[in-house]
Amino acid sequence: MALLQVSDLTVSYGRVTALSGLSLTLEEGQIFTVLGANGAGKSTLLRAILGAVPARAGSVAFAGADVTRMPPHERVARGIVLVPEGRRILISLTVEENLRLGAHLRNDQPAIRREMDAIYDRFSNLAQRRHMLASCLSGGEQQMLAIGRAMMARPRLMMLDEPSLGLAPLFVSKVFDLIRELNRDGLSVLLVEQNAGKALAVAHRATVLELGRATMTGDPKLLAADPRLQEAYLGEGAKAPAA
Ligand SMILES: Nc1ncnc2c1ncn2[C@@H]1O[C@H](COP(=O)(O)OP(=O)(O)OP(=O)(O)O)[C@@H](O)[C@H]1O
Ligand SMILES: [Mg+2]
Numbered sequence: 393m394a395l396l397q398v399s400d401l402t403v404s405y406g407r408v409t410a411l412s413g414l415s416l417t418l419e420e421g422q423i424f425t426v427l428g429a430n431g432a433g434k435s436t437l438l439r440a441i442l443g444a445v446p447a448r449a450g451s452v453a454f455a456g457a458d459v460t461r462m463p464p465h466e467r468v469a470r471g472i473v474l475v476p477e478g479r480r481i482l483i484s485l486t487v488e489e490n491l492r493l494g495a496h497l498r499n500d501q502p503a504i505r506r507e508m509d510a511i512y513d514r515f516s517n518l519a520q521r522r523h524m525l526a527s528c529l530s531g532g533e534q535q536m537l538a539i540g541r542a543m544m545a546r547p548r549l550m551m552l553d554e555p556s557l558g559l560a561p562l563f564v565s566k567v568f569d570l571i572r573e574l575n576r577d578g579l580s581v582l583l584v585e586q587n588a589g590k591a592l593a594v595a596h597r598a599t600v601l602e603l604g605r606a607t608m609t610g611d612p613k614l615l616a617a618d619p620r621l622q623e624a625y626l627g628e629g630a631k632a633p634a635a
Contacts, residue, residue, distance in 0.1 A: 393455075393456055394417045394418060394419055394420075394453075395418055395419060395420040395422075395454065395455060395548065395549060395580050396416075396417070396418040396441070396452070396453070396454055396549060396580070396582070397417055397418075397451075397452070397453040397454075398414060398415055398416045398417075398437075398441065398450070398451075398452055398453075399415050399450050399451045399452075399453070400413045400414070400415055400449060400450035400451070401413070401414045401415070401437075401440060401447055401449070401450035401451070401452065402414075402447065402448045402449040402450055403433075403436050403437075403440045403445055403446070403447060403448055403604075404448050405445075409604060410433045410436040410604055411433045411436055411437060411440065411604040412603075412604045412605055413449075413450065413605065414433070414437065414450070414601070414604065414605065414606055415450075415606070416599055416606065416609070418549070418580060418582060418597070419580075419596075419597075420548075420580055421575070421578065421580055422580055422581070422596040422597055423571065423572075423575050423580075423581040423583060423594050423595045423596050423597075424580075424581065424582050424583065424595060424596065424597050424598065424599070425583045425584075425585060425591040425592060425594070425595035425597075425598040425599075425612060426582065426583065426584045426585075426598070426599055426600075426601060427584075427585065427588050427591065427592075427598065427599070427600045427601070427615075427621075427625050428584075428600060428601035428602060429602070429624070431603075432601040432602055432603060432604070433601050433603070433604040434553070434554075434584040434601055435476075435477055435553055435584065436604075437584075437601070438474055438476075438551045438553050438582065438584060439474070440452065441454075441467075441472065441474075441551060441582070442464050442467055442468075442472060442474045442551070443459070443462055443463055443464040443466075443467050444464055444474075447460050454467065454470055454471070454472060454549070455470065455471065455548065457470070459472075465497060468497055468545055468547075469497050470548075471546070471547050471548030471549060472547065472548075472549050472551070473494075473542040473545045473547040473549070473550050473551065474542070474551045474552075474553065475538050475539055475542045475550065475551065475552045475553065475555060476538075476553050477553040477554050477557070478557075479534050479535055479537075479538040480538070481526050481534055481537050481538050481541065482526060483525065483526045483527035484525065484526075484527070485525070485526060486522065486523050486524060486525055486526065487518050487521050487522045487523070487524060487526055487529070487537060488508070488522045488523060490526050490537055490541050491508050491511060491518075491537070491540055491541055491544050492504075492508075492544070493541060493544075494540070494541035494542060494543065494544030494545050495507075495544040495545065495546075497545065498544075498545075498546070504544070507543070507544060507546070508544065511540040511543060511544070514540075514570075515533075515536050515537075515540060517529075517533050517536065518533065518536060518537060518540060521533070530560075530563075531558055531559055531560070531563070532559050532560060532562070532563025532566065532567075535555055535556075535559060535563065535567060536566070536567075536570070538555075539552070539555070539567075539570060539574075543574070547579065548579070548580060549579075549580045549581070549582060550574065550579055550580070550581050550582070551581075551582040551583075551584075552571070552581065552582070552583050552584065553584045554584055554585060554586055555567050555571075555583070555585070556568070556585065556586075556587050556590070557586060564587065564590070568590050568591075568593075568594055571583065571594055572594055575594075583595065588616075588621070588625035588626050589616070589626055592612040592613075592615060592616045593612070593616075595612040596612070597609075597610070597611070597612065598610070598611075598612040598615050600615065600621060600625075608620075608621065
């Protein structure tokens with residue numbers, strides 16, 4: 393059974409149809425990358441899986457349950473989290489308060505403490521700044537905090553909306569290393585990215601969205617080698633990820 397099954401999903405904002413009849417299947421343990429130009433519907437897809445925008449037609453099933461009509465907090469409780477575009481951490485709160493917010497649906501305090509310590513072990517920058525306001529963090533550190541906060545919900549599926557956008561190259565690599573590591577520890581990942589080369593290189597499966605439809609889906613290595621995709625997303629002279 394797939395962990396996530398999106399079937400014929402249609403989402404509209406008033407008269408604008410952002411997704412039309414989109415289907416995708418994510419198996420447990422996979423990293424699934426979604427590419428697409430501005431306005432293709434990538435963020436809408438993630439919001440609809442979380443339940444932040446309603447499905448007009450079609451369905452979303454997670455871990456065998458139909459969650460299409462469930463409110464976001466119930467989906468989070470079942471193991472779906474979203475690290476949104478632009479990170480959206482609360483800059484007037486401390487690093488630690490931000491992490492605690494990620495666990496707001498849980499009340500197993502000892503486990504929360506243990507996991508927070510595990511996040512501090514993983515991110516020494518956050519550990520050193522745990523009692524500082526999040527506004528003191530660099531963009532890359534804020535992204536790490538956003539991912540750490542999402543981990544505090546103890547997800548089975550983490551959705552990331554353009555996590556490398558606007559980051560310095562060093563942090564871009566760190567974000568992709570982190571996604572790989574979390575996945576190795578068992579987390580399934582749905583990744584929306586502009587950085588097509590890196591996002592295809594970490595993925596087990598990928599799809600390209602155009603105007604709310606999937607135009608190419610499959611093995612990321614094959615997609616990376618596809619001339620149409622190279623032209624549109626990898627830029628001239630860009631190299632396909634190493635096999
Ligand atoms: N809140 C909204 N109200 C009205 N239209 C919206 C809203 N959010 C998105 N749209 C429209 O829906 C379509 C898909 O937008 P979406 O943000 O999902 O695309 P995207 O692929 O994430 O783009 P980007 O790469 O710019 O982040 C676009 O035509 C967009 O203008
Ligand atoms: Mg978007």
